[in-house]
Amino acid sequence: MPKINGNEIRPGNTLEHNGGLWAAVKVDHVKPGKGGAFAQVEMRNLRNGSKLNERFRSADKVERVRLEQKDQQFLYESDGMLVFMDTETYEQIELPSELLGDRRPFLQDGMTIQVEFYDDEALNAAVPQKVTCKIVETEPVVKGQTAANSFKPAVLDNGVKVMVPPFVGQDEMIIVDTISMEYSERA
Numbered sequence: 001m002p003k004i005n006g007n008e009i010r011p012g013n014t015l016e017h018n019g020g021l022w023a024a025v026k027v028d029h030v031k032p033g034k035g036g037a038f039a040q041v042e043m044r045n046l047r048n049g050s051k052l053n054e055r056f057r058s059a060d061k062v063e064r065v066r067l068e069q070k071d072q073q074f075l076y077e078s079d080g081m082l083v084f085m086d087t088e089t090y091e092q093i094e095l096p097s098e099l100l101g102d103r104r105p106f107l108q109d110g111m112t113i114q115v116e117f118y119d120d121e122a123l124n125a126a127v128p129q130k131v132t133c134k135i136v137e138t139e140p141v142v143k144g145q146t147a148a149n150s151f152k153p154a155v156l157d158n159g160v161k162v163m164v165p166p167f168v169g170q171d172e173m174i175i176v177d178t179i180s181m182e183y184s185e186r187a
Contacts, residue, residue: 004064006056016063021046046123067116074111105158106131132187
């Protein structure tokens with residue numbers, strides 16, 4: 001595995017540190033007036049979800065791990081576990097539903113998502129950035145309401161509440177950005 005300097009750590013990097021696999025969530029590069037520069041790194045353990053704040057000096061060496069990304073198809077949820085199938089080998093894996101966090105409602109039956117593997121161990125999963133959803137409840141369109149930034153609340157078919165422009169009506173399909181959890185465009 002390649003070793004990198006402490007000042008080369010970037011958010012999203014996966015590191016092997018203290019015998020565990022950690023994802024760098026937030027990195028602040030600090031150059032104090034006295035002493036050497038360092039990187040203050042907030043990390044999340046990929047196996048148990050615990051957090052850690054660590055300082056790495058530029059001379060410190062840390063191992064960067066490359067995770068293999070595979071497309072997996074979502075099949076069903078059972079007892080808090082999400083079951084996915086590899087589209088090439090048809091092997092099934094189970095991941096805890098907490099892994100997706102507040103993006104869990106956007107996971108739809110048959111959806112293909114990327115799962116990150118370290119050797120044969122599934123560590124992380126992410127839903128696509130743009131997901132098509134149907135609006136099941138919103139206020140009706142009011143003519144003459146053309147204020148520049150007027151958005152109205154809407155409830156999607158998965159129960160998530162988002163703000164939509166006034167011209168979008170009930171039973172319409174929209175595309176939602178799963179990172180910002182906001183309306184993106186009409187489908």
